[in-house]
Amino acid sequence: DIQLTQSPSTLPASVGDRVTITCRASESVISWVAWYQQKPGKAPKLLIYKASTLQSGVPSRFSGSGSGTEFTLTISSLQPDDFAIYYCQHYNTYSWTFGQGTKVEIK
Amino acid sequence: QVTLKESGPVLVKPTETLTLTCAVSGFSLNTARMRVSWIRQPPGKALEWLADIFPNDEKSYISSLKSRLIISKDTSKSQVVLTLTNVDPMDTATYFCARAEMSTVSFDYWGQGTLVTVSS
Numbered sequence: 001d002i003q004l005t006q007s008p009s010t011l012p013a014s015v016g017d018r019v020t021i022t023c024r025a026s027e028s029v030i031s032w033v034a035w036y037q038q039k040p041g042k043a044p045k046l047l048i049y050k051a052s053t054l055q056s057g058v059p060s061r062f063s064g065s066g067s068g069t070e071f072t073l074t075i076s077s078l079q080p081d082d083f084a085i086y087y088c089q090h091y092n093t094y095s096w097t098f099g100q101g102t103k104v105e106i107k
Numbered sequence: 108q109v110t111l112k113e114s115g116p117v118l119v120k121p122t123e124t125l126t127l128t129c130a131v132s133g134f135s136l137n138t139a140r141m142r143v144s145w146i147r148q149p150p151g152k153a154l155e156w157l158a159d160i161f162p163n164d165e166k167s168y169i170s171s172l173k174s175r176l177i178i179s180k181d182t183s184k185s186q187v188v189l190t191l192t193n194v195d196p197m198d199t200a201t202y203f204c205a206r207a208e209m210s211t212v213s214f215d216y217w218g219q220g221t222l223v224t225v226s227s
Binding site: 001032034036038042043044045046049050053055087089091094095096097098099100101 | 154170203207212214215220
């Protein structure tokens with residue numbers, strides 16, 4: 001099974017910072033990676049699919065890039081509403097995998 | 108408007124069987140390229156995909172729990188049911204159902220989740 005490893009696990013940041021989260025796959029996943037934001041007590045929210053396509057309604061400060069085994073989620077200017085946990089996700093041959101999550105917290 | 112809503116017991120005893128229902132609206136369970144998945148999240152931990160069911164009734168399961176899981180659907184009732192047998196305290200988690208949109212290969216709609224505690 002393909003494993004997804006996110007880094008860092010925790011990311012202290014301040015409002016206005018540019019934030020980058022990395023997701024590395026144990027083997028090539030082409031571009032089939034999605035990113036989610038989860039806040040406490042809530043369901044995850046889809047931000048990005050196919051590595052770089054912004055889901056409808058998601059602010060343009062979120063962007064995704066990458067292919068093969070390395071992917072990144074970038075928040076260009078962190079807003080107060082962005083402090084949350086972020087997960088990457090991949091689908092391969094009847095199996096879905098999530099990364100272990102990156103918590104963006106207030107510095 | 109697409110919605111999903113989970114229901115089921117809040118507390119289950121070890122060795123019992125857990126049955127959860129996901130009621131969907133705004134789309135049909137027969138819609139091509141749409142699946143419904145179950146995903147769980149133990150307290151303070153990461154998301155773990157469990158199972159999904161296709162429009163043609165094909166199913167797939169996480170390999171580590173395959174022997175304990177059954178997913179099924181009732182299209183006329185717009186419901187997807189997940190059964191987990193022989194539960195253990197390690198199965199304590201919030202259980203989500205979510206719609207998988209296969210043209211984007213992502214979960215575009217999620218239920219609110221239901222917390223299930225396994226304890227005697």
